[in-house]
Amino acid sequence: MVLTYSFRDPSLAALALTHRSAGKPNNERMEFLGDALLGAIVAEMLYETHPKATEGEMSRLRAQLVNGQALASMARELELGEQLKLGSGELKSGGFRRDSILADAFEALVAAVYLDGGFDACRQTVRTLFADRVAALPRSSKDAKTRLQEWLQAQGWPLPQYDLVATEGEEHARTFEVSCMIGEPVSVTASGRGSSRRLAEQDAAELVLTRLAVAQEGH
Amino acid sequence: MVLTYSFRDPSLAALALTHRSAGKPNNERMEFLGDALLGAIVAEMLYETHPKATEGEMSRLRAQLVNGQALASMARELELGEQLKLGSGELKSGGFRRDSILADAFEALVAAVYLDGGFDACRQTVRTLFADRVAALPRSSKDAKTRLQEWLQAQGWPLPQYDLVATEGEEHARTFEVSCMIGEPVSVTASGRGSSRRLAEQDAAELVLTRLAVAQEGH
Numbered sequence: 001m002v003l004t005y006s007f008r009d010p011s012l013a014a015l016a017l018t019h020r021s022a023g024k025p026n027n028e029r030m031e032f033l034g035d036a037l038l039g040a041i042v043a044e045m046l047y048e049t050h051p052k053a054t055e056g057e058m059s060r061l062r063a064q065l066v067n068g069q070a071l072a073s074m075a076r077e078l079e080l081g082e083q084l085k086l087g088s089g090e091l092k093s094g095g096f097r098r099d100s101i102l103a104d105a106f107e108a109l110v111a112a113v114y115l116d117g118g119f120d121a122c123r124q125t126v127r128t129l130f131a132d133r134v135a136a137l138p139r140s141s142k143d144a145k146t147r148l149q150e151w152l153q154a155q156g157w158p159l160p161q162y163d164l165v166a167t168e169g170e171e172h173a174r175t176f177e178v179s180c181m182i183g184e185p186v187s188v189t190a191s192g193r194g195s196s197r198r199l200a201e202q203d204a205a206e207l208v209l210t211r212l213a214v215a216q217e218g219h
Numbered sequence: 220m221v222l223t224y225s226f227r228d229p230s231l232a233a234l235a236l237t238h239r240s241a242g243k244p245n246n247e248r249m250e251f252l253g254d255a256l257l258g259a260i261v262a263e264m265l266y267e268t269h270p271k272a273t274e275g276e277m278s279r280l281r282a283q284l285v286n287g288q289a290l291a292s293m294a295r296e297l298e299l300g301e302q303l304k305l306g307s308g309e310l311k312s313g314g315f316r317r318d319s320i321l322a323d324a325f326e327a328l329v330a331a332v333y334l335d336g337g338f339d340a341c342r343q344t345v346r347t348l349f350a351d352r353v354a355a356l357p358r359s360s361k362d363a364k365t366r367l368q369e370w371l372q373a374q375g376w377p378l379p380q381y382d383l384v385a386t387e388g389e390e391h392a393r394t395f396e397v398s399c400m401i402g403e404p405v406s407v408t409a410s411g412r413g414s415s416r417r418l419a420e421q422d423a424a425e426l427v428l429t430r431l432a433v434a435q436e437g438h
Contacts, residue, residue: 020422021394021412029266032274036255036262043255044333047248055251087394087412089387114263119338168308175240175306193240193306203239 001077005113005125012116016108017080019101021087027108034111041126042066045134054144056210065133071103074129080105144205148180151209158184160208162201165191180204188212220296224332224344231335235327236299238320240306246327253330260345261285264353273363275429284352290322293348299324363424367399370428377403379427381420384410399423407431 007013016034020026042065046058053061064070075081081096084105095101114122142150152159166177178200181189188211192203226232235253239245261284265277272280283289294300300315303324314320333341361369371378385396397419400408407430411422 023414028274029272029277032277033259033262033266036259040252040255040259043252047252053248055247058248058251087387089385089394089396089412119342123338166308168306175308177308193308195242 001074001129003078003109003125004128005117005121007112007116009116012112013109014085016112017083017105018085019087019090019095019105021090021095022085023087027105030108030111030115031104032111033114034107034109037114037122038066038107038110038126041123042130042134044123045127045130049134049137054206056144056206059210061137064137065130068099068103070133071106072099075102075106078106078109080109144202144209148205148209151212152182157182157186160205162204164197164200176200178204180208182208186212220293220348222297222328222344223347224336224340226331226335228335231331232328233304235331236302236324237304238306238309238314238324240309240314241304242306246324249327249330249334250323251330252333253326253328256333256341257285257326257329257345260342261349261353263342264346264349268353268356273425275363275425278429280356283356284349287318287322289352290325291318294321294325297325297328299328363421363428367424367428370431371401376401376405379424381423383416383419395419397423399427401427405431 015025016027016030018026020028039062042062043058046053046061050058050061081102084096084101086095086101090096090098090101110122110126113125149159160180160182163179163181164176165179168175168177173195175193175195176197176199177191177193178197179189179191180201181187188208190204190207190211192200192205192207194200194203234244235246235249237245239247258281261281262277265272265280269277269280300321303315303320305314305320309315309317309320329341329345332344368378379399379401382398382400383395384398387394387396392414394412394414395416395418396410396412397416398408398410399420400406407427409423409426409430411419411424411426413419413422
């Protein structure tokens with residue numbers, strides 16, 4: 001894997017590869033910007049490639065692609081470790097091999113491309129870097145109830161309970177509201193809506209999956 | 220406040236204002252994309268307007284600007300509530316006034332501008348919408364030790380303890396490493412670096428602030 005971008009201002013690339021242990025200025029501020037850009041560009045890729053995925057599914061897929069470990073491994077493929085500027089302490093302790101330092105440099109480099117060449121250049125660079133990984137994602141995902149069930153079983157947690165809460169509207173345009181509840185060891189309830197009971201259950205399961213994902217990220 | 224963008228394809232704007240209670244298609248997928256774009260565009264504004272802010276400070280400033288309540292209030296200024304398409308249940312229960320529904324519509328609208336007009340149009344629209352709010356942010360922020368102390372006092376928590384952990388390097392280019400520890404009721408320790416003990420303490424305090432902010436978001 002190579003970076004398909006040539007910097008007009010190489011000092012931006014150098015700054016992106018300067019870790020805070022080397023003093024100031026360093027890549028910390030760029031990392032903030034790069035993280036946000038990466039999130040948006042990968043979000044758009046998933047929006048395009050997964051037209052039927054829900055918000056929750058896209059959010060989980062993005063977390064698979066954009067996390068410290070994944071970005072560190074991309075940084076290694078780009079051989080960023082060898083180019084990092086580190087303070088003497090981090091140098092001695094092998095900081096150029098640390099996931100967090102590599103992932104931060106990768107994010108900062110994305111910001112550097114944006115600052116040097118603008119959004120289109122940054123978007124094209126990120127899309128090229130992530131193309132294979134996005135293409136390798138599962139396409140037709142399982143339905144939300146199945147995914148929730150499999151996830152709960154993998155944790156060894158009890159299965160969810162679905163209850164019809166309400167039906168609304170005329171006979172020919174009825175809306176069903178169903179709650180999905182898991183009680184232990186974490187209590188999460190969500191209610192979903194749909195034009196059939198089955199669709200409302202899927203909707204509720206999807207919401208519970210999203211909340212479980214959010215709760216996990218918090219840990 | 221008005222939206223300074225005219226849609227070429229008004230159906231994208233209409234979709235952005237269609238809540239899931241009205242059935243499918245709705246604005247949920249667009250909200251995912253809009254949230255990410257908003258994060259990146261506001262990150263860039265802060266990167267430009269706060270050249271001395273650390274990553275942690277920019278992250279906190281962005282959370283002040285981009286959160287459910289703030290976006291809902293912007294949605295109200297744009298009178299999005301009146302234009303929302305809601306299912307009958309949400310209509311009856313006044314869903315057009317709910318913060319979460321309004322904030323989601325605002326985010327979806329940002330994505331709709333992107334899909335309709337491209338990144339530059341979206342960026343310009345968001346920058347115009349946020350200009351006053353960004354300008355109103357505190358400029359010269361207090362140093363990290365002061366902010367950490369004030370934050371801990373506001374919670375009624377004990378003050379942090381700073382300890383010199385190590386010094387590295389030659390006399391004329393020494394690096395100090397200082398740990399900052401809070402013990403109760405939450406235990407957080409971080410170590411910071413700097414060319415003086417004072418700078419290393421600031422750095423450590425900043426890291427503790429960032430971790431406290433992350434822990435808070437998880438709740």
